Amino acid sequence: MTTPVTVDEPTDADASALGAMHLRSWHETYDEAPGIGAAWVDEHIGFITSPPADAFRVRTFAAQRADPSRTYYRVARRGEVVVGFVHASLPSQDQDDDGDAKLEALYVLRSEHGTGLADRLMTSALAWADGRAVWLEASPLSVRAVPFYRRHGFEPTGETGVFRHRVLTVTLRRPADA
Numbered sequence: 001m002t003t004p005v006t007v008d009e010p011t012d013a014d015a016s017a018l019g020a021m022h023l024r025s026w027h028e029t030y031d032e033a034p035g036i037g038a039a040w041v042d043e044h045i046g047f048i049t050s051p052p053a054d055a056f057r058v059r060t061f062a063a064q065r066a067d068p069s070r071t072y073y074r075v076a077r078r079g080e081v082v083v084g085f086v087h088a089s090l091p092s093q094d095q096d097d098d099g100d101a102k103l104e105a106l107y108v109l110r111s112e113h114g115t116g117l118a119d120r121l122m123t124s125a126l127a128w129a130d131g132r133a134v135w136l137e138a139s140p141l142s143v144r145a146v147p148f149y150r151r152h153g154f155e156p157t158g159e160t161g162v163f164r165h166r167v168l169t170v171t172l173r174r175p176a177d178a
């Protein structure tokens, strides 16, 4: 019998496993991408497994506990193994707040692609956003990402960027629910 996937609020003890899973997903996605490769991922993205990155995640979990209406973070596990996560936020109240939520990150391991787990994480984040518009940045080099987001109602805004001087990104936005 296949071990089911659970989706829960993370605890501080999940911080380093989430960093390792995030870096693994980067490798699975970009090691073969034109102009990127494994060495570039390790050099420029490897920091996400560092103690400061773990501390950042722990602060994010604390922010969620303090005000779950502004921070949303969920970890997906198959058995004991972290296989995905989603992180979304509202801008802090002292920022110029247009009311839009930002989908900060949504990653699932390759072994979970096409299983519906990413849909489950997205659906939960959209429920958290409670009808607000949501925006995100994604790379077309992650070939599944843009089709996935479009299926969930996101459309490219026309804005583009370059992450860490190398990874082309596009901005997508899902309008507020009518």
Ligand SMILES: CC(C)(COP(=O)(O)OP(=O)(O)OC[C@H]1O[C@@H](n2cnc3c(N)ncnc32)[C@H](O)[C@@H]1OP(=O)(O)O)[C@@H](O)C(=O)NCCC(=O)NCCS
Residues within 6 Å of the ligand: 025, 029, 105, 106, 107, 108, 109, 112, 113, 114, 115, 116, 117, 118, 119, 136, 137, 138, 139, 142, 143, 144, 145, 147, 148, 151
């Ligand atoms: C992006 C991600 C969350 C989507 O989850 P998933 O389980 O792969 O998504 P799905 O299988 O539901 O959908 C993938 C879409 O890509 C399409 N696709 C699959 N292979 C493709 C390819 N080679 N080229 C283009 N599109 C492709 C699928 O047909 C599907 O589109 P559809 O819904 O219109 O049929 C997941 O692939 C992932 O974590 N990727 C790595 C990390 C990442 O890029 N995250 C986003 C950061 S912004």
